[in-house]
Amino acid sequence: MPSETIQSARRPGRPAKQAASKDQRERLLDIALELFARQGVADTTLSAIARKAGMTPAMAHYYFKTREQLFDVLIDERIMPARTDIEAIFKEHAADPMRALTLFVERLVATHVRLPWFGALWIREMISDNDIFKQHMRKRFGAEQQAAKFDAVRRWQREGKLNPQIEPALLFVSLLGLTTLPMVAVRRWQGDPLVAHIDAQVIARHAVALLTQGVGPGLAGAQGI
Amino acid sequence: MPSETIQSARRPGRPAKQAASKDQRERLLDIALELFARQGVADTTLSAIARKAGMTPAMAHYYFKTREQLFDVLIDERIMPARTDIEAIFKEHAADPMRALTLFVERLVATHVRLPWFGALWIREMISDNDIFKQHMRKRFGAEQQAAKFDAVRRWQREGKLNPQIEPALLFVSLLGLTTLPMVAVRRWQGDPLVAHIDAQVIARHAVALLTQGVGPGLAGAQGI
DNA sequence: GAATTAATTAATGAGTTTATTAATATTGAG
DNA sequence: CTCAATATTAATAAACTCATTAATTAATTC
Numbered sequence: 001m002p003s004e005t006i007q008s009a010r011r012p013g014r015p016a017k018q019a020a021s022k023d024q025r026e027r028l029l030d031i032a033l034e035l036f037a038r039q040g041v042a043d044t045t046l047s048a049i050a051r052k053a054g055m056t057p058a059m060a061h062y063y064f065k066t067r068e069q070l071f072d073v074l075i076d077e078r079i080m081p082a083r084t085d086i087e088a089i090f091k092e093h094a095a096d097p098m099r100a101l102t103l104f105v106e107r108l109v110a111t112h113v114r115l116p117w118f119g120a121l122w123i124r125e126m127i128s129d130n131d132i133f134k135q136h137m138r139k140r141f142g143a144e145q146q147a148a149k150f151d152a153v154r155r156w157q158r159e160g161k162l163n164p165q166i167e168p169a170l171l172f173v174s175l176l177g178l179t180t181l182p183m184v185a186v187r188r189w190q191g192d193p194l195v196a197h198i199d200a201q202v203i204a205r206h207a208v209a210l211l212t213q214g215v216g217p218g219l220a221g222a223q224g225i
Numbered sequence: 226m227p228s229e230t231i232q233s234a235r236r237p238g239r240p241a242k243q244a245a246s247k248d249q250r251e252r253l254l255d256i257a258l259e260l261f262a263r264q265g266v267a268d269t270t271l272s273a274i275a276r277k278a279g280m281t282p283a284m285a286h287y288y289f290k291t292r293e294q295l296f297d298v299l300i301d302e303r304i305m306p307a308r309t310d311i312e313a314i315f316k317e318h319a320a321d322p323m324r325a326l327t328l329f330v331e332r333l334v335a336t337h338v339r340l341p342w343f344g345a346l347w348i349r350e351m352i353s354d355n356d357i358f359k360q361h362m363r364k365r366f367g368a369e370q371q372a373a374k375f376d377a378v379r380r381w382q383r384e385g386k387l388n389p390q391i392e393p394a395l396l397f398v399s400l401l402g403l404t405t406l407p408m409v410a411v412r413r414w415q416g417d418p419l420v421a422h423i424d425a426q427v428i429a430r431h432a433v434a435l436l437t438q439g440v441g442p443g444l445a446g447a448q449g450i
Numbered sequence: 451g452a453a454t455t456a457a458t459t460a461a462t463g464a465g466t467t468t469a470t471t472a473a474t475a476t477t478g479a480g
Numbered sequence: 481c482t483c484a485a486t487a488t489t490a491a492t493a494a495a496c497t498c499a500t501t502a503a504t505t506a507a508t509t510c
Contacts, residue, residue, distance in 0.1 A: 024487080038354040042268035045467060056489055061469060063487095123352050126410045127345050129263040147419055165434035167427055169420045170407050174435060177402020182395050185351045194372055195394045202392055209390035210399060213438065249457080270497060281459055286499060288457095 025063045027053050032070055033078060037117035040124060041071060080140055082118055086111055090152065097156040102208055105179050109204040112183045119180040126176070178207040250288045252278050257295055258303060262342035265349060266296060305365060307343055311336060315377065322381040327433055330404050334429040337408045344405040351401070403432040 031053045035044040046067050047057040064070035086107050093100035112119050153168035182203045189195045256278045260269040271292050272282040289295035311332050318325035337344050378393035407428050414420045 040265055040267055040353070042265055046469090047467070057468085058470085058489065058491095059487085066469075120352050123348065123406075126406070126413065127348050128265070129413060143417070143419065150419060163434065163438065165430070167423070167431040169423055170428065170431045173407045173410050174403050174431070177406040178399055181348075181351070181402040181406060182398045185398050188351070188354060192368070194368065194375060198392070198394055203395065205390070206392040206395045206399070209388065210435070213388065271499085272497070282498085283459065283461095283500085284457085291499075 024055065024059065028060060028063060029074060029078065032074060033117040037120035079121065082111060082115055094152065097161050098212065101211055104175060105207045106204050108179045109183065109200045112180065113200050119184040122176065122180055123184055178210060179203060249280065249284065253285060253288060254299060254303065258299060258342040262345035304346065307336060307340055319377065322386050323437065326436055329400060330432045330436065331429050333404045334408065334425045337405065338425050344409045347401065347405055348409055403435060404428060
């Protein structure tokens with residue numbers, strides 16, 4: 001036992017296979033999502049991600065080369081699937097917008113519970129001007145898709161199924177503003193007794209209450225209460 | 226004329242007084258607000274602010290020492306005044322919440338036109354977890370103020386002036402979600418013909434339409450249309 | 451008009467971040 | 481069993497950021 005200076009618990013080299021532990025690449029992605037959502041992309045270094053995952057910075061480089069590429073992978077493997085999953089509701093319920101809106105809100109909220117990083121990243125993407133987001137997202141979400149969504153809203157309005165005063169291009173942003181924004185905001189309020197009772201369910205009920213009585217076609221069409 | 230290497234157009238020293246140009250400190254604050262709003266605080270260096278203002282990094286240090294202190298100054302001199310101005314509406318119209326809400330929306334939108342940085346910074350503050358925002362804002366906005374706002378909403382609900390299904394703690398966030406978030410988002414969509422028609426007025430009308438028919442006390446109380 | 455204060459630039463050191471390389475150890479295929 | 485592929489660490493160079501200082505020039509005050 002040549003007692004040299006104990007400088008590190010671990011020396012280079014491939015480790016012995018662990019029993020069913022999640023693979024390192026996935027763990028880096030998990031932690032990257034968490035940190036990007038909490039602090040923003042700009043404020044999160046590759047080293048920080050690796051450190052928090054208990055790895056060396058070189059590991060992050062080994063798997064992703066750069067932060068940009070890591071982010072690209074996140075978009076493809078994590079963000080886009082969650083997003084298309086949520087937006088699918090409008091195709092599934094094309095005939096009944098009010099039901100679609102309610103389900104959309106509930107699925108947004110459920111997604112937030114399942115994937116806590118989801119909301120913050122979406123909001124950040126919406127407000128960031130020159131971030132990596134812009135270029136990377138644009139590639140995947142085309143203008144046609146957006147046009148189709150707006151057209152659907154206009155059609156519902158023509159059919160008398162939706163408040164004609166609603167601006168089609170703003171409906172989806174409004175939905176996010178009523179659900180995702182509160183979800184993200186309340187997390188910051190943890191520990192404040194004034195808002196201790198606000199959870200996903202409360203937010204969903206609040207949003208639906210505001211929407212069903214505001215987005216409905218008729219003025220006296222009292223479905224609620 | 227000792228022809229040395231021409232290395233800079235300007236040598237050290239206090240400049241001759243300019244004719245009524247805005248003072249440098251204010252220009253740095255202006256540009257800091259713009260960049261903080263567009264890119265976030267973390268992604269904006271003091272040097273970048275100075276460079277964009279056509280000054281050296283040392284100027285930023287001369288006036289503010291650090292980015293944190295610059296941000297402190299911004300909060301006190303720019304952000305807080307705008308914010309208290311907007312929130313004052315609820316004290317001015319304590320007896321008529323529906324009118325207060327409409328005015329609040331309109332003033333939010335007007336503020337955004339006057340101070341384009343306002344919305345993005347507010348949203349960023351709401352979603353940022355550990356940023357400088359948190360500590361600095363908490364000092365100025367106390368818990369009592371927030372409790373008073375929530376109580377006002379509850380009182381309106383008891384008086385039958387507001388939809389009882391609304392969650393008091395979420396009302397203000399919802400208002401921001403319906404106005405400020407869209408305002409910030411549309412700026413990112415510049416150049417997209419699908420949303421070229423969306424301006425401050427359109428957003429305000431959309432938000433008011435959603436709110437008046439959703440937040441009103443009675444179900445058949447058809448004030449709109 | 452001399453002394454003090456204000457405003458500015460150039461230069462720089464300390465600290466971080468990014469990206470990379472070389473060395474090392476384990477696995478798995480043939 | 482050998483060897484190529486895979487996974488990991490240590491170490492490091494280049495670039496950038498932050499904050500700071502010394503020198504320099506103009507304005508103001510007395």
